[in-house]
Amino acid sequence: MVVRLMQGNEAVGWGAIAAGCRFYAGYPITPSTEIAEMLARELPKLGGIFIQMEDEIASLAACIGASVGGMKAMTATSGPGFSLMQEHIGYAAMAEIPCVIVNVQRLGPSTGQPTSPSQGDIMQARWGTHGDHPIIVLYPTSVPEAFDLTVTAFNMAEKYRTPVILLMDEVVAHMRERFETPPSEAIRVIDRMGTSVPPEWYKPFGDTVGDVPPMPSFGSGYRYHITGLYHDLMGYPTQRLDEINPWIERVHRKISAHLEDILLYREENTEDAKVVIVAYGITARSARHAMKIARQHRHRVGLVTLYTIWPFPEEVILRVGRTARRVVVPEMNLGQLALEVERVVGRHKVVRVNRADGTMIAPQMILDAIEGR
Amino acid sequence: MKGKEQSKRFEIRLAGEGGQGMILAGVILAEAAAIYEGKYVVQTQSYGPEARGGASKAEVVISDEPIDYPEVLSADVLVAMSQEACDRYASNLKKEGLLIVDVDKVKRVPLTTAVKIPITRAAIEASGKAITANVVALGVLVGLIGVVSREAIEKAILARAPKGSEEMNCKALARGFAEAEALLAVKQKAQKGLAIGTWDTG
Numbered sequence: 001m002v003v004r005l006m007q008g009n010e011a012v013g014w015g016a017i018a019a020g021c022r023f024y025a026g027y028p029i030t031p032s033t034e035i036a037e038m039l040a041r042e043l044p045k046l047g048g049i050f051i052q053m054e055d056e057i058a059s060l061a062a063c064i065g066a067s068v069g070g071m072k073a074m075t076a077t078s079g080p081g082f083s084l085m086q087e088h089i090g091y092a093a094m095a096e097i098p099c100v101i102v103n104v105q106r107l108g109p110s111t112g113q114p115t116s117p118s119q120g121d122i123m124q125a126r127w128g129t130h131g132d133h134p135i136i137v138l139y140p141t142s143v144p145e146a147f148d149l150t151v152t153a154f155n156m157a158e159k160y161r162t163p164v165i166l167l168m169d170e171v172v173a174h175m176r177e178r179f180e181t182p183p184s185e186a187i188r189v190i191d192r193m194g195t196s197v198p199p200e201w202y203k204p205f206g207d208t209v210g211d212v213p214p215m216p217s218f219g220s221g222y223r224y225h226i227t228g229l230y231h232d233l234m235g236y237p238t239q240r241l242d243e244i245n246p247w248i249e250r251v252h253r254k255i256s257a258h259l260e261d262i263l264l265y266r267e268e269n270t271e272d273a274k275v276v277i278v279a280y281g282i283t284a285r286s287a288r289h290a291m292k293i294a295r296q297h298r299h300r301v302g303l304v305t306l307y308t309i310w311p312f313p314e315e316v317i318l319r320v321g322r323t324a325r326r327v328v329v330p331e332m333n334l335g336q337l338a339l340e341v342e343r344v345v346g347r348h349k350v351v352r353v354n355r356a357d358g359t360m361i362a363p364q365m366i367l368d369a370i371e372g373r
Numbered sequence: 374m375k376g377k378e379q380s381k382r383f384e385i386r387l388a389g390e391g392g393q394g395m396i397l398a399g400v401i402l403a404e405a406a407a408i409y410e411g412k413y414v415v416q417t418q419s420y421g422p423e424a425r426g427g428a429s430k431a432e433v434v435i436s437d438e439p440i441d442y443p444e445v446l447s448a449d450v451l452v453a454m455s456q457e458a459c460d461r462y463a464s465n466l467k468k469e470g471l472l473i474v475d476v477d478k479v480k481r482v483p484l485t486t487a488v489k490i491p492i493t494r495a496a497i498e499a500s501g502k503a504i505t506a507n508v509v510a511l512g513v514l515v516g517l518i519g520v521v522s523r524e525a526i527e528k529a530i531l532a533r534a535p536k537g538s539e540e541m542n543c544k545a546l547a548r549g550f551a552e553a554e555a556l557l558a559v560k561q562k563a564q565k566g567l568a569i570g571t572w573d574t575g
Contacts, residue, residue, distance in 0.1 A: 005404045005414065115420060175443055176400060176416040178407040282443065289441035363442055 006179035008146045008172040009034035009076075012102055013042065015150025016074050018187050021100070022048035023073040025062035027055055027081060030114040031170040032104035035076040056081035060088035063099045067092075068226065070217030072154055076102035079121060080111055082128070089163050090129030091228045096205070096213070096251065098157035098192060100150070102166045104173040107358040116358025117170035119281055122336035125165050126310045132248065134255040136262060137165045137310035139280045143177035149264075149307060155190040156262060160254055161212050167309070169282040169332070171360060199223065203233045205247070211254035255311060264307035265316055269295065273302030275370050276324040278317060278341055280306040283330050283361050290366035301370055312340045321345030328353060328369045330361045381436055383520060384445040387510070388430040388462055389454030389478075391420060394507035397533070398452075399431025402511060405521040405529035406435045412521075415443040428457055435520060450518065452510050453479055454492065473513055475506070488517065490552050496545055505545035512549015517557070523550065 006014075012035050016024070024039045036052070043050045049066070053059040056077050063073035077085060082103045092099050105121045107113035121128075125137045136156050140146040150166060157164040195202055195214035204224040206213050216222040225235035230247060232238040255262065269291065270276055279287040284305040294301040304320055306313060317340075321327055327345050329338040330353035338352045351369045355361050385402065389395045396418045403416035413436045421427030432445045448466050452473045453459035459472075459479045466472060466484075474482055476489035490513055496506040508530060515526045527546060534542045 003408055003411075005400065005407045005416070171417060171443060174418060176403055176414075178414060285441045285443060292441070360444060362446070 002181045004179050004181070005176045006143050007034060007174060007176050008140070008143045008168065009104065009174070010038050011143045011146040011179060012076070012150045012166070012168070012173075013038040014181075015147040016072075016100070016154065017042060017046065017048075018147070018184065018189070019072065019151040019154035020189055020191070021072040021074050021154060022046060023063065023066040023071040024049070024075065025051045025053050025059045025066070025073070026075045026077065027053055027059050029056075029078045029081050031106055031173050032076045032078050032102060032168075034173070035102060035104075039074075056084040057087065060085045060092070060099070060101065063101075064088060064092055064095075064097050067097050067099050068218050070220070072098070072100075072158065074100040074102065074154075076104065078104050078106045078114070079108040079118075082121060082124065086124075086128040086130075089135075089165075090131060090133060092163040093129070093133040093135065093251070094131075094228050094230075095226045096161040096215075097163070097226075098154075098161055098215075099163050100153045100157055100166060101163060102150075102168065104168045104170060106170055107356070113358045115170070117282065117332060117360060118356065118358060119167075119169065119283065119332040119336070120356065121167065122309065122331070122333065125167055132252075134162060134252050135165065135310055136160070136162060136255065136308065137167055138264070139167045139307055139309050140172055141281055141284045141305060141307075142172065143175065143179055145307070146172060147179070151187060151189070152264070155188070158192040159190050159212070160258070160262075161192065161215060162255070165310075167281070171282040195222070204235045205231060206233045207246075207250065211250050211257065259311060259313075259315075262308055262311065263313045263316070265313055266303075266305045266307070267316075267320070268303045268305075269300075270302035270304060270320045272300050273320070273324055274300045275326045275328060276302045276304060276320045277328045277330065277366065277370075278304045278306065278320075278337075279330055280309055280337065281332075283332060286361050286363050287328075287330055287366055290363040290370065293363065294367060294370050299370060306337075309337060312337075312344075314340075314344050317341055317344045321349060324349070326351055326370075326372075328366060330354075330366050330369070332356060332361060381438055382440065382446075383435045384448050385433045385435070385450045385452075385514070385520065386430065386445050386448045386462055386465075387433075387452045387454075387507075388428070388458030390457075391427045391429040393429065393454050394504060395429050395452075395454060396420065396431040398507040398511055399433050401529045401533055402514075402521065402526070403433050403435075404532070405525040406433070409525035409528050410521055412436065413438060413440050415440045417444050428455075428461070430458070430462075450514065450520075452514060454506065454510065456480060459483070471518065473510070473517070475510075488513070488556060490556075495548050495552060499548035500541040500545045502541060505541060508542050508545040509549040509552070512546045512551075513553050514549075516550040516553025
């Protein structure tokens with residue numbers, strides 16, 4: 001095994017390659033640029049395609065097109081570009097087209113602080129595009145996890161025919177950590193389901209077991225219609241309620257019926273915890289540091305690190321929230337995922353720890369909240 | 374609350390102006406510890422939106438255990454290559470922390486115990502190029518505190534050095550070691566019996 005010092009952004013690029021991504025279209029933006037740089041260098045060597053597009057709207061459009069053509073496709077951006085991508089995130093959700101969108105967050109709104117960390121896009125990742133839609137959002141806390149979760153993002157996108165968003169913190173994107181390249185046989189890669197029915201029988205949006213219709217590539221003999229309008233089983237626009245309702249139920253069910261597979265989290269010391277910290281991204285590492293110090297001082301503190309933030313893991317939070325007296329939610333924003341935690345465990349139990357000035361939350365801030373200061 | 378965990382961490386901050394190679398120095402130090410010594414390492418950085426100039430800072434946290442909080446909480450070592458860097462970060466040093474400054478760039482030094490070395494000047498003398506100042510700084514740092522072995526830092530530097538620049542970088546590193554040795558020799562002579570960790574060169 002090769003040991004290297006690797007940057008988080010670089011790990012995303014290698015994770016994408018390991019997952020089978022051979023198409024990247026993007027518009028470079030700090031603090032995500034190293035992803036584009038490394039894929040511009042590596043993808044052509046593998047017969048893959050790298051395109052620098054004119055903007056972020058076109059970038060995601062190109063990824064959607066490549067995916068329909070049968071490629072695993074990714075784009076990476078930061079807040080300002082992520083705002084522009086919202087239109088096509090909705091399109092990919094509506095047309096059920098697998099793709100991975102990386103958003104290395106920076107301090108916003110607007111151009112904000114390009115080189116400063118922030119966790120300000122939590123709600124935008126969930127609700128940035130209009131209309132009710134299912135979405136999966138993953139969130140690494142370290143360089144090795146940036147690799148692993150990029151692979152997972154592709155696997156979930158392909159398995160559930162959905163856009164998957166990988167949210168990252170600037171700190172994780174730019175930090176370097178020890179990385180041992182896993183052997184390729186140790187990496188589990190999932191490819192989308194094809195079909196063996198004759199083209200004339202194929203229903204692109206038909207009901208299937210598991211609620212995810214098979215998706216043959218354009219150009220492979222299967223012709224079908226794709227639209228952002230509500231559509232029938234054949235993909236043609238419809239206004240019929242008996243076609244709209246089953247569709248919206250199915251696309252939500254294909255996620256909600258597989259939460260066991262989709263919800264990734266790690267519990268530490270929650271069994272006896274009187275105070276539970278719920279954290280994600282780089283802030284979870286501040287929280288773990290704080291938890292260890294607190295436990296040295298015999299405070300019964302536990303930690304839930306969320307790797308999947310959307311769909312929100314309600315059942316887990318409900319369970320740990322039942323026995324805990326206090327639930328601490330540190331975030332590098334003014335309180336976004338805390339709204340969900342409050343909804344689940346009740347406002348009176350939740351202590352928010354917030355900071356939105358482009359600086360990390362230090363362990364001491366969390367320790368103060370644990371002690372009720 | 375203070376943690377025992379902090380004692381297992383060793384925290385180094387390298388700060389200067391954009392273009393001085395402080396972030397690269399941090400990367401090289403981290404590679405020496407991670408790749409050649411098998412330690413847990415996190416290297417982080419911050420810089421302004423400018424391509425050159427502006428404040429630039431690299432941080433390296435080294436530990437025998439997995440590292441949770443990735444940034445420096447209070448530094449064991451600060452290498453300051455500009456007055457602004459020294460002014461901004463000196464107060465964050467641990468009580469017994471080591472401050473190393475480029476004495477030609479940092480005129481106001483807040484600690485009498487600081488190690489003052491003309492790092493950039495020494496780089497020009499040793500290799501003919503000011504850009505090797507970051508390598509001289511690494512030599513001084515490793516020579517004084519041995520946070521990684523000399524072999525490890527040399528391997529890490531050579532692995533990063535562009536072709537043709539190996540000799541220049543080796544000279545710069547040797548000069549850094551020599552500066553550290555000279556300092557330690559003076560210290561031993563003058564302050565026999567004093568606790569290690571005070572760096573009075575005044």
